[in-house]
Structures are given as C-alpha cells and as structure tokens.
Amino acid sequence: MLDGEVPLTYTGGWLDRAGGLRADPDWTAARRGAAARIVPLWRDRCLIAGDPPVPVRLDGAAGAGILDAGAEPVFLGLADGVAVFAVDLSALPEQQALAVAGAERAADVRTIVGGLAPAEAALQAYARGLLYWHRGQGFCGACGGPTRVRDGGQLRVCAGADCGRLLFPRIEPAVIVLVEAPGDPNRCLLARHRGAGPDGFSLIAGFVEVGESLEDAVRREAAEEAGIRLASVRYRASQAWPFPAGLMVGFTAVAATEEVTVDGVELVDARWFTRDQLRERAAAGHPPGRDDSIDRLLFTGWLSDQD
Numbered sequence: 204m205l206d207g208e209v210p211l212t213y214t215g216g217w218l219d220r221a222g223g224l225r226a227d228p229d230w231t232a233a234r235r236g237a238a239a240r241i242v243p244l245w246r247d248r249c250l251i252a253g254d255p256p257v258p259v260r261l262d263g264a265a266g267a268g269i270l271d272a273g274a275e276p277v278f279l280g281l282a283d284g285v286a287v288f289a290v291d292l293s294a295l296p297e298q299q300a301l302a303v304a305g306a307e308r309a310a311d312v313r314t315i316v317g318g319l320a321p322a323e324a325a326l327q328a329y330a331r332g333l334l335y336w337h338r339g340q341g342f343c344g345a346c347g348g349p350t351r352v353r354d355g356g357q358l359r360v361c362a363g364a365d366c367g368r369l370l371f372p373r374i375e376p377a378v379i380v381l382v383e384a385p386g387d388p389n390r391c392l393l394a395r396h397r398g399a400g401p402d403g404f405s406l407i408a409g410f411v412e413v414g415e416s417l418e419d420a421v422r423r424e425a426a427e428e429a430g431i432r433l434a435s436v437r438y439r440a441s442q443a444w445p446f447p448a449g450l451m452v453g454f455t456a457v458a459a460t461e462e463v464t465v466d467g468v469e470l471v472d473a474r475w476f477t478r479d480q481l482r483e484r485a486a487a488g489h490p491p492g493r494d495d496s497i498d499r500l501l502f503t504g505w506l507s508d509q510d
Contacts, residue, residue, distance in 0.1 A: 211442040212495035216325035218280030225355035231278050234286035241266040242289045242330045243304040249327050250306035255318045259306045277356030289330035316495045332445025336372045343368050378420045379408035380454040381501040390475035397471050402489050406498050421454050429473045430464030442497040453497045
C-alpha cells in the first residue's frame with residue numbers, strides 16, 4: 204500500500220502475531236480459556252449474526268466452551284494483550300455449528316466484506332486461510348505419517364518414525380497487471396476470460412511459476428494470454444487473498460506494441476480501452492474491478508492519472 208491510500212481489503216491486519224512467543228506450547232496453552240477471543244468458522248465460511256451481518260466473536264465462558272466443540276484452536280495473535288484463536292467447526296453439521304457459535308447463518312466473507320471494517324475483514328480472511336491449510340495437512344506428503352500442530356498452529360510436524368518433516372502454511376503468489384498502450388491516446392488492456400459474460404472484461408492475471416520472479420511472471424502471462432510483449436513493468440501493491448491461499452501482487456506495465464493476439468484458451472477477447480470508455484462502462488453498471496480486490500486499486504490509480 205502506498206502512503207495516503209485506503210488499505211486494501213483483507214490486508215493491514217492489526218494483530219500482534221507474537222512470533223517470538225507462540226513456539227512455546229505452555230505459553231499458547233495458557234492463553235486459552237475464558238480470557239481468549241474465539242473466531243469460529245465452518246467450512247471456510249464465517250459464522251454471522253445481526254443486521255447488517257457481522258462475524259461472530261466469542262469470549263468469556265462462550266469462548267471457552269467452543270474450544271471443546273471444534274478442532275484444536277489455532278493461535279492468530281494478540282489484540283491489546285488478548286489472545287485471538289480461530290476454531291474450525293467443519294466437522295459438525297451446519298446447524299450444530301451455528302448453535303455452538305450462537306450464529307444465525309454461515310456466509311463467505313466476500314459477500315459481507317463491504318460492511319466490515321478493514322481490520323475485521325483482514326482477521327476473518329487470515330483465519331479462513333490458516334484453517335483451510337490445516338484441514339489439508341493432516342498427513343505428511345513425504346511418508347504418509349500423521350502430522351501434529353506446533354507453534355500455536357503456524358506449523359505442523361510429521362509424527363512419523365524417522366521423518367519429522369516440517370510443514371509450513373503454503374502461500375500461492377499470483378500477479379495481476381494493468382497494461383498501458385505504448386502511444387496516444389492513453390489506453391489500458393482489458394481481457395475477457397473463457398466463461399465470462401459478454402461484458403466480463405478484467406485485467407490479465409496468473410500464478411507465479413517455479414523459477415520466476417514476480418516481474419517475469421507478469422511478462423509471461425501477458426505474452427501467453429494476449430500475445431503482448433511488455434517494455435516496462437512496475438510494482439504497485441500487494442494484497443492478502445486467502446481464497447484459498449493466495450497473495451495477489453499488483454503491477455502496472457507499458458506494452459512494447461499495440462498488437463494483441465489472444466491465446467483462445469484462457470482468453471477469448473482482449474481490447475484497449477480509454478479512460479472515458481471505462482467511465483462509461485462504470486456508468487452503465489460495469490465498474491472496473493471487484494470491490495474487495497487489488498484490481499480496483501489498479502484501475503482507480505490509472506483513472507486518476509492525467510492524460
């Protein structure tokens with residue numbers, strides 16, 4: 204995030220993650236109980252209540268009780284000295300999970316994020332990503348032995364004989380880029396992915412591959428999907444995107460030529476749009492970018508630049 208900008212959604216969490224303390228099992232165990240604050244989730248969905256809906260947070264006796272109903276709690280950090288844990292209730296039927304948490308329904312955080320404070324959205328996304336990882340790491344990929352939670356849930360260790368493999372939460376980096384045309388008038392490239400509607404234009408994006416820098420990935424994605432060679436690439440900002448385990452890294456770039464050749468596999472169309480055309484699309488009900496995604500920041504920055 205650049206100075207003076209609004210924080211990106213799911214980013215800018217305020218918790219003290221207590222990296223120097225959470226490795227002590229006695230310390231994390233002592234943080235549990237009535238003094239802890241609990242963030243319950245069910246199958247990657249936050250448990251919500253109220254109108255407008257907000258995620259349920261439990262503390263006191265209610266928080267202590269829910270620890271017995273879910274999987275082992277995962278330590279997220281300290282909020283003003285209070286320990287915050289995430290608890291996965293996915294093993295329970297939905298109605299039982301709602302009852303245990305005192306919630307009204309379960310919902311994807313992306314459907315309610317517009318009504319959450321940035322720190323709350325960041326906390327919910329952090330909990331979601333970490334619990335998702337835990338559910339898929341019950342066994343070691345090297346020897347097949349069971350794994351055990353360590354460091355408050357920020358690490359799992361294989362308990363298999365003669366193994367002891369350490370499993371850290373996996374993050375999957377992806378790049379997204381707003382490409383500008385090389386000449387006048389100022390234009391940016393929007394692409395329509397296979398399966399998108401007739402007006403479903405968005406930015407070029409893709410996952411980083413082994414052996415690539417972030418900038419290399421931007422250049423490769425632009426070349427593979429749209430046949431565009433980039434003259435320059437500039438980092439803009441990054442965003443936590445735990446759906447399920449992403450890190451979105453945003454760039455702007457300038458193309459070397461205006462010629463576009465879509466691959467016909469991922470992209471079915473790609474066009475250059477002026478700022479006025481993007482504003483017209485927004486007025487017609489097709490605003491550029493998602494409300495909660497870094498692409499909105501890239502579009503907003505480009506539209507605010509002077510022609």
